[in-house]
């Protein structure tokens with residue numbers, strides 16, 4: 725299964741830099757810890773004239789100080805730069821952002837508009853002409869999905885209650901048996917469509933991690949949060965949604981399936 729380009733490439737880049745910095749730092753630390761340890765019974769020469777309780781100011785090295793301030797700073801600026809567009813995409817506005825506004829019934833054809841989402845091959849960012857609202861509710865320890873929420877409270881009551889229902893080919897809820905997890909809820913979505921999950925928790929904080937799309941968002945009690953699910957044909961098939969915010973005893977098996985079909 726090919727994974728969503730946008731976040732997985734970013735993930736790889738972060739892992740590579742973390743490895744590089746980690747190996748350099750810990751390699752240096754361990755090397756110096758062992759290399760400069762005085763041996764048992766050996767006379768300690770103290771070539772650096774270090775005294776207990778006195779800062780060794782005579783060993784000051786301005787070039788070194790500047791180097792290890794500037795180099796990590798450049799790395800942080802670079803990582804911020806490459807994260808900017810993906811972060812902007814994952815938190816785009818539901819009010820005419822990169823996924824437009826909520827899809828409605830086309831007055832001419834009488835049919836529900838399609839998101840016709842489209843991935844930019846170079847950046848991995850997906851844009852849509854409109855989106856469909858679904859609802860996700862979390863509680864200890866399961867997820868529930870509602871394809872046709874009758875709830876307009878999430879945007880400050882400015883959006884009227886939707887006057888139509890998503891067909892089961894657009895969005896459907898069922899069950900799936902997952903090895904090691906038992907029977908779990910299954911959310912079926914259509915490839916090429918973009919969904920906005922409006923989420924709330926009944927008890928404590930949870931967070932769905934949609935593995936193929938590579939995104940997650942906290943779900944809170946008493947406050948609605950949103951998560952974009954732009955599904956494309958690279959997400960096709962069944963994948964898992966896992967809870968990634970520790971929420972009690974059965975947190976580790978709090979899961980669901982996501983089925984993306986044509």
Ligand SMILES: [Cu+2]
Nearest residue numbers: 930967971978
């Ligand atoms: Cu949870």
